[in-house]
Amino acid sequence: MNNKIIGFCVIFMIIVVILFLFGIKYKCLNFDNTINLSAILTFFSVLIATFAFIVTLNNSNNNQKQYNEQQKQKKLADERNQALNIAGWFNGYSDPSADRSYPRAKVTIINSTNIPVYQMFIFMVPNKNEIEFEKLNNSGNTSPHLIKYLELVKPGETNTEVNAGGNFAGGGHDSVAILFKDASSKYWYRSNFGSLKEINQTQVFDKFQTNSIFGPYQQYSN
Structure with missing residues (x-):
């Protein structure tokens, strides 16, 4: 028996005692040699009605809580859906013979x-390990x-090119991690291994400050 049911039982017993004492005080219940059958039936009818009310109230509260939780989960699912x-993802490198300071990676966004x-x-970011948001650092993957x-x-589909680190020993190459803001103005980070995580605005600001990524961000569009 859970704590809620125990609580209701305690409340019910208190109500029973109160009604019982009320019946004696106002002589609705007589315990002399004469049994007031009508009063006893009325008393128990009141008890049953009270108990039914408590059960109904409890069920109503539980249903409301379940509904609220369902609405909360639906809201979270809707927010995450976009x-x-x-x-x-990374689509290889563009013409390596071009005169550039950095290799250019071809990237597709869907x-x-x-x-x-x-x-x-x-x-x-390097493709060998998953780069979670917390792991973005000054080692190069947030340069x-x-x-x-x-x-x-x-x-x-959006196709673009991004400055990249290029191939490295052991068959390594660049891969793609993205940070973006959805239609509800919430930030999300998808790692190069595909993991999705909601990121709050303070985390984004702190990460950018730490890695000298300052606005206006349009300067990073080329």
Whole structure:
């Protein structure tokens, strides 16, 4: 028996005692040689009605809590739904003979929803390990030279190029991690291994400050 049921039972017993004493005080219940059958039936009818009221109230509260929890879960699912349909990946390098300071990675971004996402940052990170948001650091994968800023990503496919680190020993190459803001102005980070995580604005601000990524972000669009 859980604590709620115990609590209701205690309340019910208190009510029974109160009604019982009330019946004696006002002589609704007589315990002399004469049994007031009508009064006893009335008393127990009141008890049954009171108990039914308590049970109904308890069920109503439980139903309301379940409904509220369902609505909360639905809201969370709806908020996450857009972010789940945003992804990006590495498509190889562009012409290596071009005279550039950095190799250029070809990147594809897919927005499978019917509304855009905003303020997307594309990070070129090594493919050997998953780079979670907390692991983005000054070792190179958040260098201002190796990111791309897209003010808006419309529904469908977007192809772009990003400065990259290039191939490295052991068959390593660049991979893609993205940070973006959904239509509800919530930030999401999808790692290069595909993991999706909601990131609060303070975390984003602190990460950018630590890694010298300052606005206006349009400077990272090229």
